[in-house]
Amino acid sequence: MDLAAGPEVVTLGCRLNIAESETIRALIAGRDIVVVNSCAVTNAAVRETRVAIRRVRRRRPDAEIVVTGCAAQIDPAGFAAMPEVTRIVGNLDKLAPANWGAVAAASPAFAGHARAFVEVQNGCDHRCTFCAIPFGRGASRSVPAGAVIERIAALVDAGHREVVLTGVDVTSYGSDLPGTPALGSLVERILTHVPALERLRLSSLDAVEIDDRLFDLVTGEPRVMPHLHLSLQAGSDMILKRMKRRHTRADAIALVARVKAKRDVAIGADLIAGFPTEDAAMFADTLAILDDCDVVHPHVFPYSPRAGTPAARMPQVAPDVVRERAARLRAAGNARRRDWLASLIGSEQAVLVERSGDRGHAAGFAEVRLPSAPPRSIQRVRVTAATGTFLEGMIV
Structure with missing residues (x-):
């Protein structure tokens, strides 16, 4: 028999998955089912998903195990072949009530959580050469502002003091909506129409898409938290070009300098170590971007080739070098974080x-x-x- 019968959701990966998992949790209420919401951002994330599935089966031998999320979307046959898995639900279908035996849509509750995550955008129209996520999430699509505001108002009424806006490519928000409203416009409308919301936080942003309205809100609006997480990925212009990123090293440094001149904002960054063709000088540029952009919340990924991506066909850096560079990048980032935390003593x-x-x-x-x-x-x-x-x- 199951050690703990009833509905359960196991979430891997990003904040968008966290938001979607809460909706799934509401849809599966009352059933003996475990949903594994998978991640495919790296090969390690896919392996972690498989480990999680096997662990669930050992713990819940009689439960229905359903796998959804990016890893399941990209490789449905591979996950369906696992003996532990009952069925697969694709990413585009995972919030549909019918796939969970529910008769109506459900609202995520985030019961007990201090902050709530609200999806404002999904998918991505860009094709960075290292990234498999567009295969798992599809084209960029935005949630209309009215629906976002209604959802946030309900969460505030339920007692949440802070909301985090999430998505795959959040700064592309609105490009598919009538009038093409940008993310800054959405943030402004949220703050106006949900005056009881005390803290609004933004998830990972693309530096090149932060327009003047969003910049002014991040640097001048007290209810927008002074925390900017940037999707930098590298500090070398050559590597950024080979990644097909749309910003340069100078763009990132200039943005942070502009932000810091107006407000004391804590900077986070996603960084990849050991991207194909990266030599010692290129890695040194990425290492230096920690200082140049005052990064205190580093999120470091060792590069791993994802099948079907252009980067997987480029000349690869030796795995031991990738691991060593990732370790150096993490160590340098952690040292900067320690110094930043120490600077806050007495505040x-x-x-x-x-x-x-x-x-x-x-x-x-x-x-x-x-x-x-x-x-x-x-x-x-x-x-x-x-x-x-x-x-x-x-x-x-």
Whole structure:
């Protein structure tokens, strides 16, 4: 018999998957089913999905196991062949009630969570040479502003103090909608029409698509959190060109300088180590971008070739070199993060308390440990100490 019968969702990968998983959770209520919402951003993510499926079957031997998400969309036959898997649901179909035996659409509840994730965009029209995600997500499509605002208003009414806007290519928002409203327009409308929303956070952004309206909101609107996560990927212009990215190294540095001149914003970045053809000098440029863009939230990926992508056919960097460069990039990024956290000792931070009650995140997304406080409350905390990964503080 199952050790724990009932509905369960196992989520891998991005914040968009987290948002979609909450909708699925509402759709499968009352059933003995486990849904694995998979990720395909790297080969390691695909392997992790397979491991998760096998682990679920050992733990839930009698449950129906359904696999959805990007990995299942890209390789449905491979996952359907796994003996642990009951069936596959494609990415484009995973929010359809009929696929889960539900009769009507459901709204994600994010029960117990301090922040809620709201999908505003899905898919991608760009074809970066390393990326398989467009195969799993399809063309870019945006959620109309009215539906986004309605969803956020409901989440605020349910007690959420912070909302994170998510998508695959969030800064392409609106290109497929009448009048082509940009992301800045959406953010402005959210803030106007949901005045009770206290904190709005943006997920990964493409630096080249941050227009003046969005820039002004990020740098001048207190309810937009001072935390900008950029999809940089590399610091070498030659590698950026071979990736088919649309920004240059100078573009990224100039954007961060403009932002920092107006507001103290914590910068995060996605970076790939060991992209095909990357030599030592090109890697050095990526290593240096940590300092040049003041990155304190690094997200480092060792390059892994994805089948069907142009980069997989380029001359590859030796795997041991890829691993060594990723380790160096992580070490340098972690050192910068430690220094940033140490610089916050003595400051006061507005901390959104997580459901555990003893930790939360400041506006710049630094994790803060604190004495017990009500979940979802926003506490003024004086920072008293910093470790390598989080802050410690006392409620003021």
